[in-house]
Amino acid sequence: MLESKIARVELYAVADRNADELPWADDQEPLLYTNNIVRMIxxxxxxxxxxxxxxxxxxxxxxxxxxxxxxxxxxxxKNALMTEELNRWLMNRCSWGGLVAKSPFDIAAWDIKGKKAGMPLFQMLGGARNKMLSYSSTPMFDTVDEYFPFIDGCIEHGFKAIKLHCYCVYEKDLKLVKAVQERYKNSGIDFMLDTAMYYTQKEALKMAKLLEEYEWAWFEAPVSDYDYKSYQRLVRETGVQISSHGNCLLTLPEVAHALANDMWSDVRQDATVCGGITPLNKCFALAEAHGKPLEIQSWGYTITQAANLHVALAHHNCTFFEQAYPYENFEYGAKNVIRTNKDGFVHAPQGAGLGVEMDWDAVKEASILSYSFE
Structure with a gap:
């Protein structure tokens, strides 16, 4: 049996103090982002x-x-190559950090496994394709007019799809959606709307019907992920693709329940919050078995982007890859980064495993908390 036993584990909470502080809703304070990194040797x-x-x-x-x-x-x-065994062990740990605190260990093990095999992970996991279309995931702006130059810049950069992070206040969002539709309706760009679970059922239904009329790509997080009845009604009574928030119902039984009860038009999932690459890969198959796409959630730093992109490229049932834009806010410490090209496509980093190279001196310099174990 091949072995690659873990000898050292390093943990870093990395804070890029030069990055923009980006809220997602009108009632939020500016958000500060921490990149929580696991390094296993x-x-x-x-x-x-x-x-x-x-x-x-x-x-x-x-x-x-x-x-x-x-x-x-x-x-x-532990043997990093035994990813299924390791993930089972991780899932049984007593931790108040939940799946989010466990996911990076699973991802790091898969990175080692790919390097041991000398293969990029997307090929190791199935290799459905080597590139995919991406979309720009926008910040929230103070005014509607501020969205326009940003969207224009996204289009000029090459993005073929753009997701709006809005005010999460129905009346303000309505003005934004109508203004964007009027300006870009003949542009050929796919638009999505993310309202971060702020809406009531009544507001969500009205917005969903408008987005259906405008033929937007999807409506994300219209209500709380736990509001099952509202999701079922949205799917049943509107034609726009209804996507969950992607941070709440994460385990395979929860996803299976949602799909079996027609709560979503797709599955929204992220390796860095659902337990790692091991369960995400299974979730893709579960979505496919129900005839649904899995629209990957990958808002985050380069390691987060790489983990999700590799799994998405291993499958056919993912339409778009999410890129936080502008990129620079989420690239600190990475020597090689993931960016959309002028044709609107994104490729996985070259190299075995995740293919990500980190500047560990920069990581250590920006860490507000770190631990090492051996």
Whole structure:
């Protein structure tokens, strides 16, 4: 049996203090983003990385790395190549950090596994394609007019689709959607709307019917993910694609329940919050079995982007890849980055595993909290 035993684990909560502070809704304080990184080094000299983003008001987050700290010692000595076994072990750990604190360990193990095999992960997981269309995931702007130059810049850059993070206030969002539709209705650009679970059922239904009329690509997080009845009604009574928030119903049984009860038009999922690459890969198959796309959620830093992109490229049932734009806010510490080309496509990083190279000196310099175990 091949082995690649984990000899050292390093944890970092990385805060880029030069990045923009980007809220997602009108009532939020500016959000500060923390890149929570796991670095695993094996006895045979391989290195794997995994990460998850956390976003908080007023100060950078330390909770995720503190939760990781209680998991990391038990990983020492485990075979990183046994990803299914390792994921089962991770899922059984007692941690108040939940799946978010466990996911980066699974991702780092897959990075090691790909490097051991000498293969990019998307090929190792199935290799459905080597590129896919992406969309720009926008910040929220103070005024409607501020969206226009940003959207124009996205189109000029090459994006063929754009998702609006809006005010999450129905009347203000209505003005924004109508203005964007009027300006770009003949542009050939696909638009999506993300209202971050702020709407009532009545508001969500009205907006969904308008987006259906405008033929927008999808309506994301219209109501709370736990409001099952509203989601069922939206899917039943409107024709626009209804997508969940993607941060609440994460386990395979929860996703299976939602699909079996016609709550979503697609599955919204992210390797860095659902438990890692192991469950995300299974979730793609579950969505396919129900005839649904899995529209990947990958708002975050380069490691987050890479983990989700590799799994999406291993399958056919994902239409778009999410890119936080402008890029620079989410690229700190990465030597090679993931960006959309002029044709609107994104490729996985070259190299085995995730293919991401980190500047560990920069990571350590910007860390507000770190631990190491061996």
């Amino acid at each position: 094996t006895e045979d000299g391989l290195e794997g990385v995994g990460a998850t983003i956390s976003y908080t008001e007023n100060d950078f987050d330390k909770c995720i790395v503190e939760a990781m700290r209680t998991i990391a010692p038990g990983i020492i000595g």
